[in-house]
Amino acid sequence: VVEERIDAGIRMGEFVSKDMIAVRIGPDWRLxxxxxxxxxxxHPPPQTPYDLTHHRCVNIRHRPSGxxxxxxxxxxxxAFTVKGEGQLIFNSIxxxxxxxxxxxxxxxxxxxxxxxxxxxxxxVRVLEDWCPSFEGFHLYYPNRRQSSPAFSAFVEAFxxxxx
Numbered sequence: 001v002v003e004e005r006i007d008a009g010i011r012m013g014e015f016v017s018k019d020m021i022a023v024r025i026g027p028d029w030r031l032x033x034x035x036x037x038x039x040x041x042x043h044p045p046p047q048t049p050y051d052l053t054h055h056r057c058v059n060i061r062h063r064p065s066g067x068x069x070x071x072x073x074x075x076x077x078x079a080f081t082v083k084g085e086g087q088l089i090f091n092s093i094x095x096x097x098x099x100x101x102x103x104x105x106x107x108x109x110x111x112x113x114x115x116x117x118x119x120x121x122x123x124v125r126v127l128e129d130w131c132p133s134f135e136g137f138h139l140y141y142p143n144r145r146q147s148s149p150a151f152s153a154f155v156e157a158f159x160x161x162x163x
Contacts, residue, residue, distance in 0.1 A: 009139075009141075011140060022139070023138060028136050032131060033052075035123065036101060036122065039104075040124055048127070049082045059086055059089045069108075074130065139158055
């Protein structure tokens with residue numbers, strides 16, 4: 001038995017090194033700023049991302065760097081980040097979502113994760129026209145040699161083909 005070792009990984013497309021082969025395995029996606037109706041009864045909805053500095057934001061910590069994620073926005077081709085104020089910082093997106101559902105503050109989470117909660121009225125989405133799309137996830141691996149048939153079949157099976 002011949003064992004093949006391929007140094008491969010999965011990253012968002014914008015973070016794949018140029019010297020790597022990148023194969024898209026998922027669609028583009030967006031984040032959504034959401035809060036509970038109860039939160040918005042006590043706090044006016046933000047009109048721009050800069051208003052987030054006056055809100056309680058439920059944040060997430062990046063692994064492995066440990067830094068707190070700066071919320072990314074875009075308007076009229078101008079991209080920028082805002083550090084949301086808040087006392088809660090989690091390592092799990094599920095806990096960030098639960099913070100919004102519990103009325104603790106605003107959360108910035110994948111829109112697919114909150115779509116049902118927005119549809120049933122448990123969450124309210126704000127700043128939607130400021131939230132950019134992100135390039136989907138990619139499988140990446142070195143461009144050094146011919147891949148085995150097994151690895152090629154694996155890549156082909158995971159390749160994103162659109163909806």
